[in-house]
Amino acid sequence: MRIEAFGFSDLVRLSVFAGRSSAFLAHVDFDTWTRTAGTVRETGGRLISLWGAEETPGTFTISVAYALEDGILWLKLPVGDGHGGSDGYPDISALFPCATRMQRAVYDLVGLRAIGADDTRPWLNHGNWPADYFPLQKLSSGTEQFQIQEADYPFVHVDGDGVHEIAVGPIHAGIIEPGHFRFSVVGEKVLRLEERLGYAHRGIERLFEHMPALDGHRLAGRIAGDTTVAFTWAYCMAVERALNGRIPPRAQWLRALLLERERIANHLGDLGALGNDAGFAYGLSQFSRLKEDWLRLNNLAFGHRYLTDRIVPGGLATDLDARFVTSMLTQCDQIDTQVRVMQRIYEDQSGLQDRFAGTGILSAKLAEHFGVCGPVGRASGRKIDMRIDHPYAPYHEVQVQMVSDDRGDVAARVAVRFSEIYESTRLIRTLLADLPGGAIVSRIEYSGSPSCGVGWIEGWRGDVFIALETGADGTILRCHCHDPSWQNWPALEHAIIGNIVPDFPLINKSFNLNYAGHDL
CATH class of the missing domain: 3.30.460.80 (NADH:ubiquinone oxidoreductase Nqo5 subunit)
Structure with a gap:
């Protein structure tokens, strides 16, 4: 409609x-x-x-x-x-x-x-905020007396013969973000999973208030380190729409180049971690090597491994030197070839396929019910990709091809990641072949009146959305930031049902959702 x-x-x-x-x-x-x-x-x-x-x-x-x-x-x-x-x-x-x-x-x-x-x-609110304290209300100063002891969270209790609970987190074995998972199980079979998040809440949206709109991109880029390009682009898009800015064509194409490089880097890391979670350490070592090479070229070409602060309101902070175009094209060929080799190894490795196939199934009906997006949704047959459905420049010119799978299990989510790497390398070749010349940034000025803008980008996890409201002086009145993990976390609770507890790390990694971006 x-x-x-x-x-x-x-x-x-x-x-x-x-x-x-x-x-x-x-x-x-x-x-x-x-x-x-x-x-x-x-x-x-x-x-x-x-x-x-x-x-x-x-x-x-x-x-x-x-x-x-x-x-x-x-x-x-x-x-x-x-x-x-x-x-x-x-x-x-x-x-x-x-x-x-x-x-x-x-x-x-x-x-x-x-x-x-x-x-x-x-x-x-985990119970350690003062009574009647709401951090985004204007009279909340942030100096109120906070509690040290957290309140007990009323998890949903599951009754039945032999049912018991397993509590995992929020502190985990590894350098990962905090989240609590409460399993209700009979033996090893999971009857219910309930998540408790919010431990990574940093007050990001309060920090945006009264900040000059043209400076907020640096904060947006630090919402989630693995999605810095998507969040920064979404923020800058919101600013540019609010202030009626115009972006040079070269900057638009380079932004897409950065976004596709961010997508590939994360998929490479995930594919290695998924192999490792299924006991295939060779996969982790090979994909870690490929990801490291990818990040090193980011640093050489743009001055930052994870491309933080490269996108700014009006365009880009860093241009692409012509000598790196050949390097990127060569790297795309190498990545494409080596990842296809690894895909054949993954598909032929019986131990991996035994763990992947039929594990953590998210049906198309459940994916639609929860509004699941990104690769997780596409692996359950939900063909949604903003680069195709609502293409923003330059995606309306380069014609992204839909990648999807109907199986909805870990194997499908692995297959979608492989296919998205191939599609992104194709897009990078197209972007580099037709890269416009000219300036990489244009000047944006305050309009002198309150304004609103929206940024909406297909990040590597799905829709990244930012809604911005500015005052007459160009400062931020409200900046709301949304990570696609809001839609996808509830679906994970259902994908684990009927599986065994030891498969949860594998299923969780196949979703690879964001804690920090979700807990703003």
């Missing part, structure tokens, strides 16, 4: 750039909020994100972003003392189950409750 078909009276089309990715903003009332959610669900639209904000003391808005046929629909609903005395908004989790944790996080951060929601447990 197209956005104009909803008939919003005050629909505003935010600035549009080259490509076919648009964004619209509308202010709605309670009835329209609920009715629109139902229509979006019925017509196959997706929920991208949900967040809250305090506009003035005691006056709030709740926002939601939907993906529809022709782009993003951003709805803002006023709530609070300034609008009828309500302190809540209509629940949409019955229509979009992935909204459940988003709504819980909204209450923890802003104090707005989803009216009629079944699950109202705290999500980001």
Whole structure:
């Protein structure tokens, strides 16, 4: 369904750039909020994100972003003392189950409750915040007295003969981020898994407040270190749309080059880790070598292994020297050849296939139910890729080919990663062959009036989304950042059901979701 078909009276089309990715903003009332959610669900639209904000003391808005046929629909609903005395908004989790944790996080951060929601447990607040402390309310100073002892979390209890619980985390054996996993099992068979996240909450969205919009890209790039290109590009896209900036064609193409290099680096690392989790250390050593070579060329060509701070509002901070074009083309050929060799080894290794095939199945129905996106969704037959569905420059010119698998198990998620590497090397060759000349950055200036912008990028995990609101002086009033792991974490709880506990690390790695990006 197209956005104009909803008939919003005050629909505003935010600035549009080259490509076919648009964004619209509308202010709605309670009835329209609920009715629109139902229509979006019925017509196959997706929920991208949900967040809250305090506009003035005691006056709030709740926002939601939907993906529809022709782009993003951003709805803002006023709530609070300034609008009828309500302190809540209509629940949409019955229509979009992935909204459940988003709504819980909204209450923890802003104090707005989803009216009629079944699950109202705290999500980001682990019980050590002061009473009535909401970090995104304007009167919260951050100097309140915090508690040392965390509150007990009310996990869902599973009863039955022989059922017992296994608690894993939040501290894990390795240098990884914190998360708690509560398994209810009979013997080794998992009956239920419940996740507890929020340990990596850093107050990122509060840090954005009052920061000059043209400086916020550095913070955005540090939301998740393995997704720095996607988050920075999404942020800069939001700024450029809010301030009506124009991006040189060369910068657009180089941004895509960086994004595809980020995608390949992460897939190489994941494929090695998946082999290792299944007891195939040779896979880890080979893919680690390939990833290291890939990152070293990043550093030589762009001055940073993980490409942090390379994208800036208006374009790029670093141009690509012509002498590295040949190096990248040669490396793509080498990676393509060597990864195909490793794929044959993986497929012929009976021990690996015994662990991969049929393990951690996420059905297409469950993937659709939770709105799963990115490679995990595509491995369950959910053919969603923003570079194809809502192409932004330069993807509307290079024609990305869809990669998917219908099996939904670990083997499918491995196969999708292999295929995405081949597709990304093809895209890199295309981008380098047709790379425009000219400038890599253009000047962006404040408009002198409040403005809004949206950034929406297909990162290597799925949709990375940023909604930005600026004041007349160009400072940030609200910057909401969304990682695709919000949609994918709940699906992991279902993919493990019926499997054995020792397979969880393998299934978890095949999803490889983000803690830090989820816990903003």
